[in-house]
Amino acid sequence: MKGRDIVAVLGLMLVVAVVVNVAEGDPDTVTKVKMVNGKKMCDKGWECKGWSIFCCNETITDYFQTYQFEQLFSKRNSPVAHAVGFWDYQSFITAAALFEHLGFGTTGLKTLKMKEIAAFLAHVGSKTSCGYGVATGGPLAWGLCFNREMSPSQSYCDDSYKYTYPCAPGAEYYGRGALPIYWNYNYGATGEALKEDLLNHPEYIEQNATLAFEAAIWRWMTPIKKSQPSAHDAFVGNWKPTKNDTLAKRGPGFGTTMNILYGDFLCGKGDIDSMNVIISHYLYYLDLMGVGREEAGPNEVLSCAEQVAFNPSTSPSAASS
Ligand SMILES: *[C@@H]1O[C@H](CO)[C@@H](O)[C@H](O)[C@H]1NC(C)=O
Ligand SMILES: *[C@@H]1O[C@H](CO)[C@@H](O)[C@H](O)[C@H]1NC(C)=O
Numbered sequence: 001m002k003g004r005d006i007v008a009v010l011g012l013m014l015v016v017a018v019v020v021n022v023a024e025g026d027p028d029t030v031t032k033v034k035m036v037n038g039k040k041m042c043d044k045g046w047e048c049k050g051w052s053i054f055c056c057n058e059t060i061t062d063y064f065q066t067y068q069f070e071q072l073f074s075k076r077n078s079p080v081a082h083a084v085g086f087w088d089y090q091s092f093i094t095a096a097a098l099f100e101h102l103g104f105g106t107t108g109l110k111t112l113k114m115k116e117i118a119a120f121l122a123h124v125g126s127k128t129s130c131g132y133g134v135a136t137g138g139p140l141a142w143g144l145c146f147n148r149e150m151s152p153s154q155s156y157c158d159d160s161y162k163y164t165y166p167c168a169p170g171a172e173y174y175g176r177g178a179l180p181i182y183w184n185y186n187y188g189a190t191g192e193a194l195k196e197d198l199l200n201h202p203e204y205i206e207q208n209a210t211l212a213f214e215a216a217i218w219r220w221m222t223p224i225k226k227s228q229p230s231a232h233d234a235f236v237g238n239w240k241p242t243k244n245d246t247l248a249k250r251g252p253g254f255g256t257t258m259n260i261l262y263g264d265f266l267c268g269k270g271d272i273d274s275m276n277v278i279i280s281h282y283l284y285y286l287d288l289m290g291v292g293r294e295e296a297g298p299n300e301v302l303s304c305a306e307q308v309a310f311n312p313s314t315s316p317s318a319a320s321s
């Protein structure tokens with residue numbers, strides 16, 4: 001496909017597409033570039049497919065490599081960890097590749113891209129950690145220690161969803177994955193999005209790290225409700241808060257990602273430990289990735305201590321965990 005592609009003129013839209021191959025960086029990846037209505041669109045092969053403005057600049061493998069993943073999750077394969085050999089860099093990258101053309105880790109300048117990966121992985125690391133105060137390497141070194149809830153106290157079957165997401169006989173919907181999924185309706189919705197039968201086979205998530213990361217990135221990229229921002233949109237600044245959001249102290253940034261993912265389990269409760277531990281992971285990862293925690297911004301951006309939840313937990317569908 002070297003050289004020029006088709007010049008297409010579609011009705012009144014005047015879409016002019018000129019494809020030029022430009023080799024950039026990694027010799028295995030060729031970035032194809034075209035202009036559509038004055039916008040530069042790119043396609044970078046397996047990692048950033050489908051003409052998108054997000055595929056023109058660095059993609060995740062350009063700034064986040066195996067050794068960095070190993071530094072962030074350095075204790076995950078230690079003998080006392082609970083998912084030894086399960087999680088690896090390649091499964092994260094393979095999963096991320098489905099979402100990079102939508103802006104995951106590919107939005108804005110390089111620092112913002114790296115911050116988004118640090119933020120996403122901070123949620124993952126803190127939710128899958130078995131670190132505690134006296135753990136070797138410190139409590140923040142133990143992310144990706146689990147891939148499932150160890151001693152579930154119930155099977156998380158909510159019968160009020162029996163027409164939409166009926167529980168499969170014998171299936172257990174306990175917490176699994178990188179951002180753990182709980183309850184039949186969450187397995188059902190995630191499975192629909194990823195075209196995997198997770199309602200009948202929730203165990204796929206603890207058997208396949210790529211799928212586990214795909215489910216987590218999908219959660220990060222997708223609003224809980226249509227009228228609300230996704231964690232991604234809130235983090236990278238795509239979302240413009242309404243007056244109600246401002247009154248509820250919700251603004252763009254890391255704090256609001258916690259509000260979206262965990263609501264009033266974590267937010268609006270002051271400076272609680274369960275919130276601070278996620279923030280600590282984020283700052284630690286920023287340091288390890290070489291971005292530096294000073295890039296994280298002030299406490300009011302980082303925290304959701306004073307925020308009102310987007311989705312109060314009065315309804316059973318409000319949140320996971
Ligand atoms: C790509 O980088 C350019 C220049 O640094 C920047 O202006 C542009 O916004 C970036 N594209 C995206 C989609 O973030
Ligand atoms: C894991 O899941 C991914 C994504 O659905 C799939 O492509 C891959 O084949 C699966 N791996 C195994 C070993 O089943």
Ligand SMILES: *[C@@H]1O[C@H](CO)[C@@H](O)[C@H](O)[C@H]1NC(C)=O
Nearest residue numbers: 227241242243244245247248
């Ligand atoms: C703002 O909040 C009020 C009171 O809760 C509500 O009635 C109204 O619909 C909200 N407006 C928007 C745009 O969400």
